Amino acid sequence: MATKLAIASGxxxxxxxxxxxxxxxxxxRFLRDCENWFGVDIEIIGKDEYSRSADVVFRNTKFLVGPSGARCTAELKKSLRWKYGKPDDILIMGYTLDEAKRIERLLDAEPILRILPILIEKKLTKRDCLNMVERAGIKLPKMYELGYRNNNCIGCVKGQAGYWNKIRIDFPERFKEMAKIERELNRKICKIEWRTNGSRHLRRVFLDELPDDVGSYKSEPESECGIFCQAAEAEI
Incomplete structure (x- = not known):
């Protein structure tokens, strides 16, 4: 939606x-549908040093995720922005009104960036954007159809127990592969919680130790279109 609105603005x-x-x-498939909708070609790029694979990043760097984020994001996405971008570029990013703090964190980390937060300026939420894409006749990516809140990799290392138990059901082979990578690196993604005598305790567990009844994962709510959504649609 950020791209479409930017094109509509000239x-x-x-x-x-x-x-x-x-x-x-x-x-x-979603990329090609959007490409047709935009009337502009999309260039597919990738970090060939890591075979364009998050798993290769994990194994080569011996790192999964930490307080600063996931290593795969830094290696497979952020580094490409630095490689293909120019210092005076204006970045059009798809942060929505409900993600405004992510823009703040990005600018704190990279204050020289020039960003056009077009969805935030137009007060569009994620739910607005999902609805507008569907109303344009484009089927949303499969991960949304399966009930995931984001279209991340299958088995995102930023997910926690409820998310990974859903991955275990929907993509059992992917779950097993990530459990294998955890053991290889001796790294644990998920935390589980329990209480004793009123005290709360947390500990990390390997995926192959994760109880299948731990955690909950609420699917993406059905999209709605409000007044700001309708105003943006009028522009395109």
């Missing part, structure tokens, strides 16, 4: 898609 953007092999294969 901007002629250069559009990149950072390929990551662990993403759902339906993403390419």
């Amino acid at each position: 901007i002629k953007p250069k559009i990149f898609y950072c390929e990551v092999k662990e993403e759902h294969p339906d993403n390419i």
Whole structure:
């Protein structure tokens, strides 16, 4: 939606898609549908040093995720923005009104960036954007159809117990592979909680130790279109 609104405003953007092999294969179908909708070609790029694979990043760097984020994001996406971007570029990013703090954190980390937060300026939420894409006749990516809140890789290391137990059901082989990587690196993604005598305790567990009844994962709510959504649709 950020790209479509930018084009509608007269901007002629250069559009990149950072390929990551662990993403759902339906993403390419979605990319082509959007490409037709934009009337602009999308350039597919990737970090060949890591075979465009998050798993290769994990194994080569011996790192999964930490307080500063996931290593795969830094290696497979952020580094490509630095490689293909120019210092005076204006970045059109799809942060929505409910993600405004992410823009703040990004600018804190990279204060020289020039960003056009077009969705935030137009007061569009994620739910607005999902609805607008569907109303344009484009089927949402498969991960949304399966009830995931984000179209991340299949088995995102930023997820926790409820998310990983859903992955265990929907993508059992992917769950097993990530459990294997955890053991190889001796790293644990998930935390579990329990209480004794009124005290709360947390500890990390390997995926192959994760009880299948721990955690909860609420699916993406059905999308709605409000007044700001309707105003933005009028622009395109």
